[in-house]
Amino acid sequence: MYTQFFGNYLLSNGYVTKEQLFSAMRREATQHMKLGTLAMHAGLMTASQVDETVIQQTHQDRKFGELAVELGYMTDEQVLSLLKQQNPAYLSLGQVLLDDGVITNADFEKIMKDYSSSNGISDLDAITEMPEAIHNLLNHFLLKSETNISHNGYMFVELLFNDFIRFIGEDFTPLAVDEVTEAPIQCCVEQDVHGEYAINTYISMDEPTAIAFASRYVHDEFQEYDEYVQSSLEDFLNLQNGLFIVNISNDSNTELTLGVPEQKEGDKLTFKNKTLHFTILYPFGNIDFYVELA
Amino acid sequence: MSIDDIKILITDDSILARKQLKDIISTLGSPVFIEAKDGQDAIDKYKENQPDLVFLDIVMPKKDGNTAIEEIIAHDPKATIIIASSVGTQSQLKLALEAGAKDFIQKPLNKEQVIGVVQRFLEGR
Numbered sequence: 001m002y003t004q005f006f007g008n009y010l011l012s013n014g015y016v017t018k019e020q021l022f023s024a025m026r027r028e029a030t031q032h033m034k035l036g037t038l039a040m041h042a043g044l045m046t047a048s049q050v051d052e053t054v055i056q057q058t059h060q061d062r063k064f065g066e067l068a069v070e071l072g073y074m075t076d077e078q079v080l081s082l083l084k085q086q087n088p089a090y091l092s093l094g095q096v097l098l099d100d101g102v103i104t105n106a107d108f109e110k111i112m113k114d115y116s117s118s119n120g121i122s123d124l125d126a127i128t129e130m131p132e133a134i135h136n137l138l139n140h141f142l143l144k145s146e147t148n149i150s151h152n153g154y155m156f157v158e159l160l161f162n163d164f165i166r167f168i169g170e171d172f173t174p175l176a177v178d179e180v181t182e183a184p185i186q187c188c189v190e191q192d193v194h195g196e197y198a199i200n201t202y203i204s205m206d207e208p209t210a211i212a213f214a215s216r217y218v219h220d221e222f223q224e225y226d227e228y229v230q231s232s233l234e235d236f237l238n239l240q241n242g243l244f245i246v247n248i249s250n251d252s253n254t255e256l257t258l259g260v261p262e263q264k265e266g267d268k269l270t271f272k273n274k275t276l277h278f279t280i281l282y283p284f285g286n287i288d289f290y291v292e293l294a
Numbered sequence: 295m296s297i298d299d300i301k302i303l304i305t306d307d308s309i310l311a312r313k314q315l316k317d318i319i320s321t322l323g324s325p326v327f328i329e330a331k332d333g334q335d336a337i338d339k340y341k342e343n344q345p346d347l348v349f350l351d352i353v354m355p356k357k358d359g360n361t362a363i364e365e366i367i368a369h370d371p372k373a374t375i376i377i378a379s380s381v382g383t384q385s386q387l388k389l390a391l392e393a394g395a396k397d398f399i400q401k402p403l404n405k406e407q408v409i410g411v412v413q414r415f416l417e418g419r
Binding site for chain 2: 055058059167218227228231232234235238239241242243245246249250255257258259260261
C-alpha cells in the first residue's frame, strides 16, 4: 500500500504528471519481486504453498509473510530475510522516474527526505514490515484532508486500498479524501453495512472505466457495459464489505450484517450524513468511492 | 455416480458469481445447472427440480441464505447445501451449519476449493 501514497505525494507536489506516474508505476510493478516468488526461488516454499497462501490472503486480508508463517511454510526469520531482499517499491518507482528523466537525483534525495518527515516515518525501507508505519501513513494521508476517522474507519480504508491492490491492480494513486454532500450518479452501486458500526458504501465510475474495472476484476475482456460488468461492481463492493465485517468480528467481536448491493439510478446521490469521498486514479479511469456514516 | 448425472442448483443474486461457479464446475463435466437469484427463488426451484447439490449465497434479496437453508431442509432434510459467501464470520458460519448447510466456501471463489467440495460430494454418494 506504500507506493500508492508515494505516488499521491509525487503527484500532489507537482513532481510528476499523471501520465508519467502511471507509466512509471506500470514498469515498477513488472520489476517488483513478490515475496512468494522470492520464497520459491530460495527453496522455502513450493508453488502450491504460494498459491494456497495467496488464496488465504484474499479470504483473510493478512500479509503474505504472516500467513506463510502461520501455515507453517516459513519461519519469522526466513520472512524477514526475504523482505530484506525485496527492493522497497518506492525506490524502484524512483529509479524508473530517474531513468525516464522525469526527476533528477537531487529531486529524489529531497523527495525522500520531505516525504519521510511529512509522514512521520523514520525508516522508509522498513515500512512494509511495520503495520504501525502503514497506519501512520494512512493517518497522515487522511489527516491532510482534515478527516477524523475511527478505529473501524481505519480498518475499512486500509482494507479498501488492499482490495484495490489485490483485485484490480497496484497501479493506482489515491487522491486526497474530501467530504461531500452529494455526488453525480454514473455506473454506481450501493451496499449498506448494518449494526453497531453502520455505514453506506458506494462505488461509482463512468462506463468505459467500469468495463476496464470489471475486465481486471474478472480476468476477462469485457467490450460493453452489460450485466456482468454491473455485477462485477456489486461483487467488488460485496467482497470489500464482507471482508470488513469479518475483520471487525475478529477485532472486536462486533457482529455486523450486510445489505444487498443495489444499482443506483437517477442523476445524483444525496447524502444525509457525513460522507467521505475517495478518488482512486487508475490508468484506465477514475473510481469514486463514498462511505456515508449512517 | 458421475457429475454428468447430477443436478446442481446455483443461487446467487450476482450473475457473475453464478457464472463463475458454473464455469468452475463445468471443468469437471456437464451436470444440469439450475439457477436461482434470491432465497425464495432457490426454495421454489429446489421443490420443483429436487437438485442433488445446492450452492447458496447468504446475502440475497427477498429471503436470505439462512432462511432458504431452513426452508429447503424442512422440505428435504437430506438436501446437500454448500454456502458460498463473502461473509465468513464465525457466527455466520455457525448459523449456516446449524441451519443445515454441509460446507462453507468463502468468496472470492477459488477453483480448487469449489472442485474439492463437488468431488467430496460425488465420492460421498
